[in-house]
Structures are given as C-alpha cells and as structure tokens.
Amino acid sequence: xxxxxxxxxxxxxxxxxxxxxxLRRSPLVILLCLELMLNAGNLALVAFSRxxxxxxxxxxxxIVMVIAACEVVVGLGLIVAIFRRRLPLNxxxxxxxxx
Amino acid sequence: xxxxVFFVAAIGALGxxxxxxxxxxxxxxxxxxxxxxxxxxxxxLLLTSAFVAAAQVVVYAGAVMVLYVFVVAYVGGGGxxxxxxxxxxxxxxxLLAIALFVELSIAVLGSALKALETHGPDVGAGxxxxxxxxxxxxxxxxxxxxxxxxxxxxxxxxxxxxxxRRSEGGNIPDAAGLAEGDTPSKHSPSRLEGVSPSAPASGxxx
Numbered sequence: 339x340x341x342x343x344x345x346x347x348x349x350x351x352x353x354x355x356x357x358x359x360x361l362r363r364s365p366l367v368i369l370l371c372l373e374l375m376l377n378a379g380n381l382a383l384v385a386f387s388r389x390x391x392x393x394x395x396x397x398x399x400x401i402v403m404v405i406a407a408c409e410v411v412v413g414l415g416l417i418v419a420i421f422r423r424r425l426p427l428n429x430x431x432x433x434x435x436x437x
Numbered sequence: 438x439x440x441x442v443f444f445v446a447a448i449g450a451l452g453x454x455x456x457x458x459x460x461x462x463x464x465x466x467x468x469x470x471x472x473x474x475x476x477x478x479x480x481x482l483l484l485t486s487a488f489v490a491a492a493q494v495v496v497y498a499g500a501v502m503v504l505y506v507f508v509v510a511y512v513g514g515g516g517x518x519x520x521x522x523x524x525x526x527x528x529x530x531x532l533l534a535i536a537l538f539v540e541l542s543i544a545v546l547g548s549a550l551k552a553l554e555t556h557g558p559d560v561g562a563g564x565x566x567x568x569x570x571x572x573x574x575x576x577x578x579x580x581x582x583x584x585x586x587x588x589x590x591x592x593x594x595x596x597x598x599x600x601x602r603r604s605e606g607g608n609i610p611d612a613a614g615l616a617e618g619d620t621p622s623k624h625s626p627s628r629l630e631g632v633s634p635s636a637p638a639s640g641x642x643x
Contacts, residue, residue: 339440339556341552341555342545342546342553342554345545345553346542346545347447349537349545350451350538351450351451351454352538353541355454355458356537357458357534358454358457360530361526362458366463366509367466369505370466371457373497373501377473377474377477380489380493381480381481384481384486384489389557390552391558393486394577396486396488397573397581400492400574403493403496404588404589406497407500408591408592410501410504410505411504411592412592412595412599414504414505414600417508418511418599421512422600422602
C-alpha cells in the first residue's frame with residue numbers, strides 16, 4: 339500500500355475527531371474525540387517514519403502516547419471534580435470562564 | 438493480501454471513530470474507541486512498527502480505556518442534553534469537518550513528495566522492533582524520555598489533587614491540607630478514599 343493511503347486515512351480520522359468535538363456536549367465524549375485526533379496524528383507520524391525509513395518518527399508516536407495518557411488523567415480528574423460539585427456535565431453550561 | 442488487511446483495518450478504524458461520535462451513551466463510545474485503537478494497532482503492524490503497535494494495545498486499549506470505563510461508570514452515562522447547540526451547528530459542523538479533510542488532503546497530495554507514492558524503502562527485519570526503539574529512546578532521545586516521565590508523575594499528582602475529596606462544606610481545594618496530611622478534618626476520616634472511583638461519595642448523594 340502506498341503511504342498516501344495511510345496519510346489520507348489519518349486526515350479522515352482527524353476530521354472525524356474534529357466533528358465530534360464540534361457536535362458533542364459531554365466532556366467525556368470530547369476527551370474521547372481528542373484521543374481520536376491524537377491517534378490520527380500518531381498514524382501520520384508512523385506512516386511518514388516508514389516513508390523515510392527511519393525509526394525516529396515512531397519514537398515521536400510513543401511520546402505522543404505519553405502525552406495523551408497525561409491529558410486523559412488530568413481531564414478525567416477534572417470531570418470527577420465537576421461531578422463531585424454537582425455541576426452539570428455539559429460544556430455549554432460550564433461557561434463561567436467565558437467572561 | 439496487504440491491501441485486504443489495510444482496508445479491513447481502515448474500515449475498523451473509521452467505523453470506530455464514527456461510533457465514538459455518534460453513540461448517545463458514553464460507555465458505548467468508549468467501546469467503539471477500543472475497536473478504533475485495535476484497528477490502528479493493525480495498521481501500525483502493517484507499517485512495520487511492532488513496538489508502537491504493542492504499546493498501542495497495552496497502554497491505550499489496556500490501561501487508558503480501563504480508566505475511561507471506571508470514570509464513565511462513576512459519573513454515569515447518558516444525561517447529555519445533546520443536539521441543542523447554537524442554531525445551525527448541527528449542519529455547520531459536518532461542513533467544517535469535510536472542509537478540513539479536503540484541505541488536509543490537498544496539502545498532503547499537493548506536497549509533491551515523490552516518496553508518498555511508494556511503499557517506503559526496503560527495511561530490514563529489525564525495523565521498529567523494541568530493540569531499535571529502545572536504543573533511540575535511551576541514546577538520541579534521552580532528554581525527551583526523561584521529561585515525559587516527569588510529566589507522567591506530575592499528571593498523576595495533579596489527578597489526585599483534582600479528584601480527591603474536598604473537606605466538608607468548603608469549596609476551597611484543600612491541596613495544602615492534602616500535602617500536610619497530619620490535620621484530618623473531623624468529618625472525613627480518610628481524605629484519600631474518594632480517589633477510588635467505586636467509593637460512594639456521601640456528599641454527592643446529600
């Protein structure tokens with residue numbers, strides 16, 4: 339398979355993640371859509387690393403996985419804290435910081 | 438053969454992604470994301486990156502998704518008052534997403550990179566195996582590797598501070614009290630018990 343197929347699939351997955359973030363209201367699902375976008379980036383990194391024939395892109399993909407794990411941990415901690423304060427789990431209602 | 442595997446995995450990845458954004462119940466979204474991650478691991482194997490594929494299955498589909506499942510079970514699914522966004526958002530959002538996809542595709546296909554139309558160069562059997570990645574991580578990328586370990590530690594501490602139970606009635610995050618640790622408030626016997634997602638928070642029910 340040509341590398342082009344992987345890159346096009348990666349941009350399709352990224353667009354799907356963006357669509358989810360635009361459409362959904364629940365912070366949990368928005369975090370899941372962030373995962374989709376990070377994974378699309380990972381796929382592009384690994385495909386380009388195969389294209390160049392160099393493993394350094396795969397190291398980048400592993401680091402991206404670490405960043406994604408950190409983001410998930412902090413995001414889920416925030417969601418649990420929001421839930422504890424009996425605030426609505428809806429990004430349209432949580433607008434205090436909007437000014 | 439390779440094309441068959443690619444298309445099966447691509448359909449799985451795309452179907453999983455669409456499932457994530459279309460399921461009403463967040464629990465089903467998490468399950469769809471697991472399908473997506475396994476399909477991506479298959480794609481990584483096709484790209485001869487065995488270590489990344491294994492890390493994808495073990496770290497993502499294993500550890501991170503378990504965390505998601507616990508939080509979804511604790512917070513409770515549903516309850517999303519969906520589909521009442523700013524007017525026209527339902528129809529505008531797919532248009533914007535399609536525009537983004539077209540734009541990215543044009544940017545990639547119009548980049549005139551000759552190697553995009555190839556399989557990539559022939560690589561030896563050791564390409565992307567754990568030994569090669571480990572050598573790179575410990576020699577060339579040692580500093581990012583250590584920095585990411587510090588970042589993981591900070592994220593774990595931050596999650597504990599965020600999700601730990603507050604003292605009764607107070608809205609102030611008692612991170613300072615958590616750090617001291619020797620002044621337990623009279624109403625909460627164990628401040629850290631709230632970290633466990635399965636522990637019922639009495640304050641929530643009240």
